[in-house]
Amino acid sequence: MKWQTLAWTAAFALACSASAGAAELLGPGVISTSLQETSAALSPDGQTLYFMRSDFAEKDDTILVSHRHGKGWSIPEVAPFSGQWHDSEPTFAPDGKRLYFVSNRPVHPGDRPLVAEMANQHFAGTNLWYVERQADGRWGEPLHVDGALNDGAMLYNPSVAANGDIYFSAHRPDSGTYYQVYVVHPAGSGYSTPQRVELGDVSHNRMDPCIDPRGRFLLFAGDEGDSLGSADIYIAFRQADGSWSKPEHLGDDVNTKSLENAPSLGPTFGELYVSSNRQDDVSFPKTHDTMASLQQRLGGPLNGSRNIWRVDISKVLRAHGIND
Template sequence: MPSIAHHALFFALSALTAASAFAQAPRGELVGPGRVSTAANETSATLTRDGAHLYFMRGDYASADTAILLADRVGDGWARVRVAPFSGVWRDSEPHIAPDGKRLYFVSNRPPTPDAAPLTTVRGGQSFPGANLWYVEARGEGWGEPVHIPGEVNRGVAVFNPSVAANGNLYFSAVREDSGGVNQLYLAKRNGEGWDAPQRLDVGVGPKANRMDPAIDPQERFMLFAGNEGDSRGAADIYIVFRDAQGGWGKPIALPGEVNSVWLENAPTLGRAFGEIFATSMRPQTAAFPKAKPDRVGDIAARVGQPLNGSRNLWRFDIAPLLREHGIQAEG
């Protein structure tokens, strides 16, 4: 029978392990407060290969009207925020720069051909902007003209969140005939200059759960996504799945530490440094009650006009310890 000393040692080691895990848990950093992360909705951060430029989406609170923006790195911060040259006319969103930096993929409701109508979808008898995948090619210091991805990838008007591996395989989320009426994750394998027909990924609890926003490791060793696998702390959490020995995907793990909260988290993306990720969160600033002095109208307006007002903001995290724990090491 274990002794009291044995139990004491066990609990001491457990506490030490928990403290170590807490110390390594990802701590969050709000991205560009007041410049990138503002009172509006911001999601879907993606960096150029040299890390000098940040592309992201900004829109209204409902994300009904969105555009892709661009910011320049200045020291440890971001400046010169402006609309990307290929955006600002249509409902553009969810930019993703390929690992080699040669293409920027994005989502838009723009007409797939010059003589076509803008993409629309109908829900509850109302018409909303549709969504297809597009890309622009790198051209010197800028980008070429937007190109609509043809074929099976864009079959339908609810195709979102492109993420590309180093070999050109295209991951995205969509509502399709085999998605159970909700968003699911799909893979279209690169085939010459195009892609094969998309296949739904067998991940987690299956098609009954809504999952979206894939962010694939360039070597396809792991993938992030947003959803609720039955253990989400909020409306949606950020999960990671690792490639298993059979080439499939393991059990989704909700990211630890401050990545997830009781508020909505979505749109995870990978940074350029090993373990660097970005995510979107609706977490507000912590409020203490009772207040030291009663609010005035101007106090409320000032608070609502700042980041952390309950809109979506961009956050940066470091999950390198978790990746190493699962045998993932930095490339090169």
């Protein structure tokens, strides 16, 4: 895949200069490119962004970091703890002192990379890891999160609540045919046994949970029977008895006929980031292409690759009595 030369010779790009409906493309040409970008993780002050970039087949995942400068973002660099293994899906703890991610790196030095198996297919496995902020502001060495949550090496999209609960998606013995959302609670020096989050019939695929830091609502990607595309973003609200409401489709401000997944919350109220492969429509006959115009369009962010989009869901939250 060829890069847009102009985009990579520029130092910065406007964070929200392209849009699709109410959604805004994040850092076109710098953050969102012709490759696959997903899993935005904004620092609590909103000034640092970690995200995943990969090839179309997502066999080569790497975590990148970029810094905000005014309305723009710096050219991303490989995160100091990534670049050697199949690393993906970064997420901050609410206080910003830890950054969690998943990786196929071996648990013990010298071992082979993790491999997962499902339906007779083998692929890069994932365990949960984190880095911790040191006194000098740098990240420490990656630390493995021990416990049953890593059983099967198929843990995806961790999300951390302020009380230390970790939500994630996985395929486990009680998942049914598809992936489901699970949660573990801090217990002693480790974590409890994973519990499936009851969101309805397990005949539906549920991935990529994103928990409100205060635990009031949960976002995830899937299809509850009314998806506009192959996967959409849904929200469920915590009930008075601790259970979860029936998942609600977030509508066409967030969702499209394309794939939407990997929701994450920004530091501003109602600020939601999602990954989507939405693209510009092409109608025929099109304006006659030259090689330059063809290359520019096919090498741009809206070529069908997954990009990171920002959308505001504050109205949805306020409608459910959540105002901060």
